Amino acid sequence: MTRCAQVLPHRQSFRGRLARDLRKNRIVYFMWLPVLIYYVIFHYLPMFGVVIAFQNYKPFKGILGSDFVGLKWFTEFLTGPYALRVIRNTLIISVYSIVLGFPAPILLALMINEVRCPAYKKTIQTVSYMPHFISLIVVCGLLHDFSSSQGLFNVIGEAFGLPRINYLASTSTYRSIYVLSGIWKQMGWGSIIYLATLSAVDPSLYEAAAIDGAGRLRRIVHVTLPALIPVITVQLIMRLGQVMSEGSEKTILLYNESTWEVSDIVSSFVYRRGLLENNHSYGAAVGLFNSLVNVVILTVANYTSRRVANESLW
Amino acid sequence: MKKKIFALALALSLLLGVTAASAEAVTYPIGDGSQTLSWWIPMNGNLVTVMQSYNEHPIYQQLMKDTGVNINFTHPAAGQESEEFGLMLVSGELPDIIQTFPDYYTGGVAAGYDDGVILDLTDLVKEYAPDYYALISADEETYRQFTTDGKILAFYTYWEEYNPSAMCITLRQDWLDEFGLKAEDMTTYDAIEQYFQAILDNKPGVAPLYLNVTTNEYYLGYNIRPSWYQIDGQVVYYDQGEQPQYRAWLERMHSWYEKGYISVDFASYSSSEARSMFSAGLIGCFCEPIGNVYSDADSSGLAIAKSPYWYETEDMTVNVYFPEGLERNGGQGTVITSACEDPITAVKLLNYAYTDAGMMLTNYGIEGMCYTVADDGSIQYTDLVLNNPDYGTAVTHQLYRIHWIANRKLADTTCNPNVTKRQDVIDGRLLYTVPTDTFNGDYLLPAGVSSCLTVEENSERSAIMSNVDTYISEMRLKFITGSASLDDASWAEYLATLENYGLSRAIEITQTAYARYLEQ
Numbered sequence: 001m002t003r004c005a006q007v008l009p010h011r012q013s014f015r016g017r018l019a020r021d022l023r024k025n026r027i028v029y030f031m032w033l034p035v036l037i038y039y040v041i042f043h044y045l046p047m048f049g050v051v052i053a054f055q056n057y058k059p060f061k062g063i064l065g066s067d068f069v070g071l072k073w074f075t076e077f078l079t080g081p082y083a084l085r086v087i088r089n090t091l092i093i094s095v096y097s098i099v100l101g102f103p104a105p106i107l108l109a110l111m112i113n114e115v116r117c118p119a120y121k122k123t124i125q126t127v128s129y130m131p132h133f134i135s136l137i138v139v140c141g142l143l144h145d146f147s148s149s150q151g152l153f154n155v156i157g158e159a160f161g162l163p164r165i166n167y168l169a170s171t172s173t174y175r176s177i178y179v180l181s182g183i184w185k186q187m188g189w190g191s192i193i194y195l196a197t198l199s200a201v202d203p204s205l206y207e208a209a210a211i212d213g214a215g216r217l218r219r220i221v222h223v224t225l226p227a228l229i230p231v232i233t234v235q236l237i238m239r240l241g242q243v244m245s246e247g248s249e250k251t252i253l254l255y256n257e258s259t260w261e262v263s264d265i266v267s268s269f270v271y272r273r274g275l276l277e278n279n280h281s282y283g284a285a286v287g288l289f290n291s292l293v294n295v296v297i298l299t300v301a302n303y304t305s306r307r308v309a310n311e312s313l314w
Numbered sequence: 315m316k317k318k319i320f321a322l323a324l325a326l327s328l329l330l331g332v333t334a335a336s337a338e339a340v341t342y343p344i345g346d347g348s349q350t351l352s353w354w355i356p357m358n359g360n361l362v363t364v365m366q367s368y369n370e371h372p373i374y375q376q377l378m379k380d381t382g383v384n385i386n387f388t389h390p391a392a393g394q395e396s397e398e399f400g401l402m403l404v405s406g407e408l409p410d411i412i413q414t415f416p417d418y419y420t421g422g423v424a425a426g427y428d429d430g431v432i433l434d435l436t437d438l439v440k441e442y443a444p445d446y447y448a449l450i451s452a453d454e455e456t457y458r459q460f461t462t463d464g465k466i467l468a469f470y471t472y473w474e475e476y477n478p479s480a481m482c483i484t485l486r487q488d489w490l491d492e493f494g495l496k497a498e499d500m501t502t503y504d505a506i507e508q509y510f511q512a513i514l515d516n517k518p519g520v521a522p523l524y525l526n527v528t529t530n531e532y533y534l535g536y537n538i539r540p541s542w543y544q545i546d547g548q549v550v551y552y553d554q555g556e557q558p559q560y561r562a563w564l565e566r567m568h569s570w571y572e573k574g575y576i577s578v579d580f581a582s583y584s585s586s587e588a589r590s591m592f593s594a595g596l597i598g599c600f601c602e603p604i605g606n607v608y609s610d611a612d613s614s615g616l617a618i619a620k621s622p623y624w625y626e627t628e629d630m631t632v633n634v635y636f637p638e639g640l641e642r643n644g645g646q647g648t649v650i651t652s653a654c655e656d657p658i659t660a661v662k663l664l665n666y667a668y669t670d671a672g673m674m675l676t677n678y679g680i681e682g683m684c685y686t687v688a689d690d691g692s693i694q695y696t697d698l699v700l701n702n703p704d705y706g707t708a709v710t711h712q713l714y715r716i717h718w719i720a721n722r723k724l725a726d727t728t729c730n731p732n733v734t735k736r737q738d739v740i741d742g743r744l745l746y747t748v749p750t751d752t753f754n755g756d757y758l759l760p761a762g763v764s765s766c767l768t769v770e771e772n773s774e775r776s777a778i779m780s781n782v783d784t785y786i787s788e789m790r791l792k793f794i795t796g797s798a799s800l801d802d803a804s805w806a807e808y809l810a811t812l813e814n815y816g817l818s819r820a821i822e823i824t825q826t827a828y829a830r831y832l833e834q
Contacts, residue, residue: 056773060404060430060431061429076777080781081781081785082781144582148582149579164578166578166581166582169578169581171797256582257581257787257788258582258788258791258795260784273780275396275397276396277420277776278419278420280400
């Protein structure tokens with residue numbers, strides 16, 4: 001496409017250039033079309049639905065017929081007794097997941113990358129991807145059984161002299177189970193992108209480092225890691241952009257009233273209020289507020305990264 | 315054919331019976347089969363694997379034949395009823411008839427009528443549903459239960475007779491024998507402690523009680539209910555009034571938890587898990603519908619016993635039980651939507667289940683196929699229902715009769731083959747559940763009170779109650795497990811927090827609605 005721009009005289013209008021480009025690269029544009037349609041239908045059109053956050057939305061009356069109530073739901077949420085708690089829990093669980101969960105696939109990728117025997121390497125990769133393909137509801141069912149007073153965790157715990165408790169009903173263990181099981185499930189899958197990057201590293205760099213007398217660890221630090229830095233930065237910024245969007249599914253499957261104090265997050269709260277109690281406007285308002293917080297965090301993370309690491313999304 | 319004659323005969327006898335009332339009786343069939351009405355109804359869980367739609371249901375097919383009106387059923391996917399109900403409203407394509415409408419529409423029928431989703435049936439019912447109208451207008455209290463703000467907005471199940479509670483506090487008979495205890499002596503919280511303690515002493519690894527904190531039966535001996543009720547006309551929520559009963563109950567449960575009587579998993583177990591734990595011999599006591607209890611016992615081979623309800627003291631009177639005995643209204647609110655083009659036919663169709671023929675059809679199924687009538691008039695189910703080669707009675711009682719429909723409904727102990735198949739199940743269902751001198755429903759708040767809330771009151775109350783209920787259910791578990799103390803200071807703090815969340819305002823709203831209900 002750059003070639004086109006060079007050939008064309010500059011004075012030709014934008015429209016003319018576009019038409020020419022569309023003709024010339026029609027296959028590429030055609031391939032891009034489904035993506036465009038996907039974004040329009042599933043991400044841009046639903047945005048108009050956000051107005052229900054400012055309405056007393058009644059499904060039968062529809063968006064046009066429902067009464068406008070301004071910021072009523074935002075005020076109700078933010079002045080209500082649970083706003084602080086669900087925001088705090090979301091942040092704690094998310095940060096906990098990032099601190100422990102973000103380095104995990106990188107370390108795994110580094111280790112897999114060092115394995116020499118190809119058959120062994122393939123086996124480890126396949127086995128580590130597997131949890132990703134187990135349905136969440138099955139994983140949560142397993143955790144539920146393992147955590148009960150008769151379950152696996154208690155059998156192990158008892159061997160170390162711990163009393164039999166229900167790990168999912170205890171406020172002190174709930175978050176650990178939530179976060180660590182998430183790491184177990186996604187670590188292998190998350191390492192793929194890093195392994196793909198590593199496969200593109202020029203082997204001559206390793207050779208040169210070896211000739212210079214670098215041992216294995218030094219080669220990892222000075223060759224492998226620098227090759228990963230751009231991917232890591234982009235991944236981290238994108239991950240930070242989702243700090244507040246911890247999904248509701250897993251929480252709903254694992255929590256119960258005795259752990260709400262530490263387990264209830266924004267999305268599960270929205271689910272209960274918005275869907276179970278049929279207050280769609282309230283749910284939409286909290287969801288919108290949540291997205292705003294996300295945007296702020298993403299912007300700050302991107303800015304910081306540009307300043308500190310000279311890498312950024314935009 | 316025989317059935318048709320039978321139906322006709324009944325319809326005729328009915329015709330004679332109600333000519334005293336102003337409206338004319340409806341003669342069935344009302345249509346010639348050319349008319350089709352659409353009917354939205356969540357499919358019963360037992361039938362999901364049996365059929366795609368109630369259009370394949372033999373009794374509904376007969377209902378269509380008898381009334382001469384075709385019904386086109388639509389069912390939401392199991393487990394997504396609420397979402398699909400919402401989508402249906404958004405799409406604007408309403409069916410003619412919606413069953414269980416108040417369960418899914420925020421604010422119930424009152425809000426549904428206010429928003430223009432459903433029709434006011436008052437005049438239509440008077441004219442075209444004489445059988446239903448005659449039943450619900452029999453006396454003032456009944457009329458109040460079946461109407462909203464004086465208007466008839468839905469057809470509800472009408473209990474023809476008292477339906478004893480299905481909930482059964484279940485104990486292990488073999489263990490009772492082993493400990494030298496008798497189930498019928500377990501009449502107080504103190505008495506049942508002997509059973510629990512004996513399990514702890516003799517059955518290592520067994521949790522004596524699976525406590526489900528949302529089950530009324532565990533509370534009633536303290537004369538409280540985990541919801542709304544009233545004491546001498548004064549509306550109370552969770553005993554947040556003058557009496558200290560809820561706190562006393564929590565103290566008892568906390569002491570049980572401390573002693574190890576309550577399973578440490580009680581907060582995270584579902585009732586299906588509790589059932590399998592009981593069957594596996596890991597739990598000594600739980601409370602479930604008696605049908606499940608007996609079918610579990612049949613498959614596990616365990617000897618079980620039904621416990622009496624536990625009282626705080628032997629000589630007290632319990633005023634918070636047996637709503638079924640007082641409430642004629644059995645739910646299943648079935649409405650006609652504003653999209654219905656022929657509400658008259660729809661009203662006539664719904665009226666059929668209140669006629670004698672319709673009552674027989676929905677409660678017992680089709681004569682000859684599902685049941686036979688003996689010379690003495692007693693009704694006997696056929697092998698198709700009782701010994702079906704493909705399905706147990708848990709399925710056939712839904713398949714060869716219509717269990718959940720707005721109709722004139724007989725008690726399960728009379729006509730539900732899943733109960734009546736065995737005398738011991740009938741006896742078990744009746745045991746301890748019939749109101750006595752020490753048992754009544756004086757404190758109960760009629761279900762109709764909530765439909766007396768205005769739309770504004772309803773939204774204000776539900777905003778308050780949403781926070782209150784979250785707090786109460788969390789604190790309840792904390793009090794029981796001991797992670798929150800029950801001493802005076804923290805109890806005062808608990809009450810102050812509820813006050814802060816606006817509970818007294820919610821009580822005030824409910825009190826006005828109750829007054830309005832009584833005025834109706």
